[in-house]
Amino acid sequence: MPAAALRGAVDLSTLRNRPAAPAAAAPSSENAPSLVFDVTDASFPQVLELSRTVPVVVDLWAEWCGPCKQLSPILEKVVTELGGRLVLAKVDVDANPQLSQAFRAQSIPMVVALLGGQPVPLFTGAVPEQQVREVFAQLLQLAAQNGVTGSVPVESGQVEATEPEEAPLPPHHAEAYEAIEAGDYSRAVSAYEAALAENPRDADARAGLAQVRLLARVQDLDSSAVRAAAAADTADLDAQFAVADLDVSGGHVEDAFDRLLDVFAASSADDRPAVRERLLDLFGIVGDDDPRVLLARRRLASLLF
Template sequence: MTEFAFDVSIQDFETKVLQPAESVPVVVDFWAPWCEPCKVLKPLLEKLAEEYKGRFLLAMVNADENPELSQHFGVRSIPSVKVLFQGQLVDQFDGALPEGQIREFLDRFALPPAPGGDLRAEAAALVIEGKLEEALAKLVEASKIKPEDQAIQLDAVDVMMQLGRNDEAGQLLSGDYTQEADRANALRARLALSAGAADTAELEAKLATNPADHGVRLDLSRAYAAQARFREAMEAALEVVVRDRAFDEGAGRKALLTLFEALAGSDQYDDLIREFRRKMSAALN
């Protein structure tokens, strides 16, 4: 669940749906765990809620657990989608529609994009394509439009670090980020990992000679992290946990936790963090 997509029940329907709907459209998705079309529609709506960044909110109602709400809104089959805005039911559809039709549906009532918002989304798409310089240019432009938006500033810091422009990133991170404190701290932690990068080839050669040298393996993990090779960094640290969880007072586990902290707040690393949290938990239990 996120700030744009969340579960609701009859107990919190007023605070989570009716009150916000006075100022922003709320899409209410009636679904149930056994409903096959719901399994297609629900994740698609969640994805679009994140993409539209608050231009509408998505409230998901388990119809089996909230029959009173289903009855009140006249839900006869699921999935059923209702849109509430300014005290009225403004639109609706039943069944699972293709993504293109859902976008057309959403665009009929979604709030207009915030100034600079589209530029940030465009920058994120460019990052995925590996066009980092173009992404940074978009973020600079977006920041001029919304200079108070700390999320855009930290997006730019993230891209600078990917480009190896760590001095500039460090200067920007020296400021106060009260609105985005957790993400700013995570980026500072990642910047610290990039300091003092060692020669990975030399460390790999040492480890090949003595695979039981956990100290060298942790040095290699740090070297990988300094080069933004985060999967390899986590794999090396996890191997220390697997081979000897007590080594140097749990240094392997601490190295993984440092990596988790450094990558937190960046959507592109969420899956990686979840994967290695599970692996670390399995190794420790």
């Protein structure tokens, strides 16, 4: 992230002079802000001002976004461990359309930073914890180069208080988590498969397995090449599957479902089982109770019968 990245990434000018929100709605200069907080269209000017003192990481997310739910706890953990050298501002894109538009959030999760009131693109999509740590380390270096070296006071015990104690993970889950952090998705898949072999009703292992398989599939994809291949040959199932994977990992869930349902409708009897299997896999990643999954299931059922 060169220093030049501070200029021209996105246009926040329309939000700079917005009337300030009540103090309770955003961090206040008179009271030390939390390390992690929600921000709205109305409270954003205060966040811009805060970024002149301490780097602000902005997490653009939505309740329906499965990858967002995977990434957000990692962001919160790493920011908390840095002890006030960074803060995390969370933006619900559905509730704050002006911020979503200003940051040009075409896919989520999307993570950017603010330094001295200027945006710095970081990454999109769910990434492993180790990559988050590396990016944040680079961000702190860039902040130092640009004179943004303040920090947020952290009360004694605050870091520990933000991390409630949890029961130890079962051995296979712990192995999978460790492998994901290392970017070793094949080992994580094996660990989750072992957990399911021991307990086929382990819902957490089943969900984790689907998510890790998705991460493994998209890890080395060239988005432009894959989308070009899918556009050139609508009967190329591998290309259609790859684009659907990229769409789900980027938060474009409806696009992924519509694509695969259209492919299913046009497929031969021999190809339909593979398309249905991939749809079911993506349904599990997004969540069976998600309204977009329910809608897609109804359309799939109508195509089947």
